[in-house]
Amino acid sequence: xxxxxxxxxxxxxxxxxxxxxxxxxxxxxxxxxxxxxxxxxxxxxxxxxxxxxxxxxxxxxxxxxxxxxxxxxxxxxxxxxxxxxxxxxxxxxxxxxxxxxxxxxxxxxxxxxxxxxxxxxxxxxxxxxxxxxxxxxxxxxxxxxxxxxxxxxxxxxxxxxxxxxxxxxxxxxxxxxxxxxxxxxxxxxxxxxxxxxxxxxxxxxxxxxxxxxxxxxxxxxxxxxxxxxxxxxxxxxxxxxxxxxxxxxxxxxxxxxxxxxxxxxxxxxxxxxxxxxxxxxxxxxxxxxxxxxxxxxxxxxxxxxxxxxxxxxxxxxxxxxxxxxxxxxxxxxxxxxxxxxxxxxxxxxxxxxxxxxxxxxxxxxxxxxxxxxxxxxxxxxxxxxxxxxxxxxxxxxxxxxxxxxxxxxxxxxxxxxxxxxxxxxxxxxxxxxxxxxxxxxxxxxxxxxxxxxxxxxxxx
Amino acid sequence: xxxxxxxxxxxxxxxxxxxxxxxxxxxxxxxxxxxxxxxxxxxxxxxxxxxxxxxxxxxxxxxxxxxxxxxxxxxxxxxxxxxxxxxxxxxxxxxxxxxxxxxxxxxxxxxxxxxxxxxxxxxxxxxxxxxxxxxxxxxxxxxxxxxxxxxxxxxxxxxxxxxxxxxxxxxxxxxxxxxxxxxxxxxxxxxxxxxxxxxxxxxxxxxxxxxxxxxxxxxxxxxxxxxxxxxxxxxxxxxxxxxxxxxxxxxxxxxxxxxxxxxxxxxxxxxxxxxxxxxxxxxxxxxxxxxxxxx
Numbered sequence: 211x212x213x214x215x216x217x218x219x220x221x222x223x224x225x226x227x228x229x230x231x232x233x234x235x236x237x238x239x240x241x242x243x244x245x246x247x248x249x250x251x252x253x254x255x256x257x258x259x260x261x262x263x264x265x266x267x268x269x270x271x272x273x274x275x276x277x278x279x280x281x282x283x284x285x286x287x288x289x290x291x292x293x294x295x296x297x298x299x300x301x302x303x304x305x306x307x308x309x310x311x312x313x314x315x316x317x318x319x320x321x322x323x324x325x326x327x328x329x330x331x332x333x334x335x336x337x338x339x340x341x342x343x344x345x346x347x348x349x350x351x352x353x354x355x356x357x358x359x360x361x362x363x364x365x366x367x368x369x370x371x372x373x374x375x376x377x378x379x380x381x382x383x384x385x386x387x388x389x390x391x392x393x394x395x396x397x398x399x400x401x402x403x404x405x406x407x408x409x410x411x412x413x414x415x416x417x418x419x420x421x422x423x424x425x426x427x428x429x430x431x432x433x434x435x436x437x438x439x440x441x442x443x444x445x446x447x448x449x450x451x452x453x454x455x456x457x458x459x460x461x462x463x464x465x466x467x468x469x470x471x472x473x474x475x476x477x478x479x480x481x482x483x484x485x486x487x488x489x490x491x492x493x494x495x496x497x498x499x500x501x502x503x504x505x506x507x508x509x510x511x512x513x514x515x516x517x518x519x520x521x522x523x524x525x526x527x528x529x530x531x532x533x534x535x536x537x538x539x540x541x542x543x544x545x546x547x548x549x550x551x552x553x554x555x556x557x558x559x560x561x562x563x564x565x566x567x568x569x570x571x572x573x574x575x576x577x578x579x580x581x582x583x584x585x586x587x588x589x590x591x592x593x594x595x596x597x598x599x600x601x602x603x604x605x606x607x608x609x610x611x612x613x614x615x616x617x618x619x620x621x622x623x624x625x626x627x628x629x630x631x632x633x634x635x636x637x638x639x640x641x642x643x644x645x646x647x648x649x650x651x652x653x654x655x656x657x658x659x660x661x662x663x664x665x666x667x668x669x670x
Numbered sequence: 671x672x673x674x675x676x677x678x679x680x681x682x683x684x685x686x687x688x689x690x691x692x693x694x695x696x697x698x699x700x701x702x703x704x705x706x707x708x709x710x711x712x713x714x715x716x717x718x719x720x721x722x723x724x725x726x727x728x729x730x731x732x733x734x735x736x737x738x739x740x741x742x743x744x745x746x747x748x749x750x751x752x753x754x755x756x757x758x759x760x761x762x763x764x765x766x767x768x769x770x771x772x773x774x775x776x777x778x779x780x781x782x783x784x785x786x787x788x789x790x791x792x793x794x795x796x797x798x799x800x801x802x803x804x805x806x807x808x809x810x811x812x813x814x815x816x817x818x819x820x821x822x823x824x825x826x827x828x829x830x831x832x833x834x835x836x837x838x839x840x841x842x843x844x845x846x847x848x849x850x851x852x853x854x855x856x857x858x859x860x861x862x863x864x865x866x867x868x869x870x871x872x873x874x875x876x877x878x879x880x881x882x883x884x885x886x887x888x889x890x891x892x893x894x895x896x897x898x899x900x901x902x903x904x905x906x907x908x909x910x911x912x913x914x915x916x917x918x919x920x921x922x923x924x925x926x927x928x929x930x931x932x933x934x935x936x937x938x939x940x941x942x943x944x945x946x947x948x949x950x951x952x953x954x955x956x957x958x959x960x961x962x963x964x965x
Binding site for chain 2: 549
């Protein structure tokens with residue numbers, strides 16, 4: 211039986227088991243349900259879980275070991291001369307066999323040895339799957355039978371079910387954590403490969419970025435310089451412009467919405483502002499590239515300045531608009547979270563609204579506001595699409611917002627787009643850049659969370 | 671620069687005119703019929719006069735036709751079951767109800783003969799003149815010193831650091847908190863105990879030199895010892911201020927106030943000398959409440 215069908219059968223069996231368990235619990239106490247330790251549904255869940263979990267566990271384990279076993283068996287049956295090939299060539303042969311077995315005609319002329327092996331492979335696979343189906347169904351039914359036998363008046367089914375559910379929740383949360391750890395580990399590992407070829411300090415403090423490495427030794431002009439400072443500077447420049455736009459606008463709209471606006475206006479204005487966060491960044495990107503950047507260039511030229519058509523300013527402005535809702539929405543929440551009693555206290559002393567906001571509400575909400583700004587900043591640093599479209603690719607080391615600059619994220623994109631060798635410093639540089647980006651945004655997030663947490667303790 | 675002190679000399683003369691005017695106020699129907707207030711709504715030396723005060727929260731008629739005088743250097747306690755409008759009434763006196771969006775007030779409230787709800791009234795000097803202490807201690811999340819110094823700073827009451835120090839010390843002394851906090855003035859006010867926090871809030875109110883202090887159940891979150899301290903403080907403050915206190919504790923009303931007003935379902939049922947109200951209530955509802963038949 212195919213795995214999806216097997217899973218489906220297992221599910222059906224478990225649903226049936228639920229009703230069996232439920233009915234069994236009613237039978238044991240002869241209908242006097244109040245005498246049961248747990249509600250009848252818990253006996254149902256208990257039985258169903260006994261049907262489901264062992265089966266699932268066996269399927270998972272079986273499927274993770276099956277490929278290795280199949281390969282081993284297939285290779286063992288191959289002629290001596292193929293078996294003695296070096297492992298890379300042997301893997302190639304094995305792949306051919308697997309492809310042929312799966313019905314993919316890779317070549318017109320097929321080696322009879324391969325064809326034979328493929329047939330054996332398919333047979334072995336069939337045997338394995340049939341055994342799996344049998345084992346799973348037997349275990350599942352045995353589990354249900356055991357659970358059925360265990361059900362009695364005093365059996366604490368609720369406690370067991372709750373324990374299992376807790377376990378499942380722990381499992382779910384660890385999956386998320388392990389995925390993160392896995393991503394970090396792979397980035398770190400690839401970065402280490404990169405740092406073996408390019409010294410760490412050259413990367414961190416080098417002033418020139420030109421990742422084009424030579425394909426052949428006799429090529430010229432492609433020295434490959436991996437100094438990341440221009441990228442960091444570009445990221446910093448664009449993020450600063452974005453924050454200069456977003457922080458005052460976001461903060462002031464937050465103050466207006468939470469302190470001055472009437473409840474009706476707030477009810478419509480806040481969601482409207484949050485729509486900004488829902489616009490896809492690619493839309494922001496072409497808005498920046500096709501509308502804002504030409505506008506800036508024309509304005510600049512009419513004043514006699516030299517403005518490149520792709521400028522840090524255009525990207526920064528649009529990115530600033532994009533992160534306004536991060537600042538405004540979170541700040542609005544923290545300002546609203548300042549207790550009304552503090553406002554009352556200030557007003558009762560004869561403070562004006564402006565004095566109350568400046569000297570009582572904002573200081574009380576400040577940590578939360580700083581947190582929101584840092585979250586917006588980490589969003590700005592990680593933003594890619596807008597910068598790819600509007601800021602250009604030239605790695606200029608400049609503080610002039612009218613010039614084209616490039617950022618860490620943009621370079622990662624350009625390094626990995628297209629066909630690439632995965633062991634050249636050019637592609638590995640992307641991982642090193644990614645690691646740097648990850649470290650910076652992680653640090654910002656940690657600081658933001660720390661500040662927000664500190665703020666929470668303040669009124670207790 | 672200093673609206674609070676500007677008000678003071680005027681208020682004395684206004685008070686005198688008020689007293690003479692007050693005699694001509696038409697006596698209200700004080701007897702019998704349901705809805706009218708029994709007892710005497712008049713104080714000997716009134717500082718606050720309220721006539722036909724109505725408050726609406728949206729459609730809800732929260733308090734109805736309240737007439738009440740509050741005398742100078744008098745503690746008046748406002749008692750009554752929850753939701754009867756006594757806090758709402760209190761918050762009318764310094765226009766704290768303005769912060770509630772749906773709230774409407776009509777009628778006439780005069781403090782030192784100045785109409786509180788007139789169009790020209792500026793709430794900033796009004797609230798400096800009429801201080802308020804809330805049910806739950808609400809110190810700012812600042813240091814003890816800054817909590818007290820905040821009011822004088824925004825009203826420009828001190829021109830030098832030394833003057834400010836002086837105000838902080840005297841306010842804390844008046845609130846009976848100085849000895850407990852003088853060595854920790856720069857620690858956060860939120861770190862004090864509940865009773866200390868409430869006295870800190872009272873000191874903060876005193877720091878802007880108000881003439882009237884409104885207290886909205888100031889002891890409801892405090893233990894008996896802290897309550898006793900606050901009550902003693904109220905008694906001392908009476909020498910200098912007019913105090914209106916909302917309380918759910920009838921013993922407290924009896925201990926601290928000279929006059930008592932009993933509110934019921936948005937109406938002022940009975941006002942009188944505290945001793946009279948508690949020993950010889952005129953209205954049946956008052957009697958039921960103070961004898962604990964309901965409420």
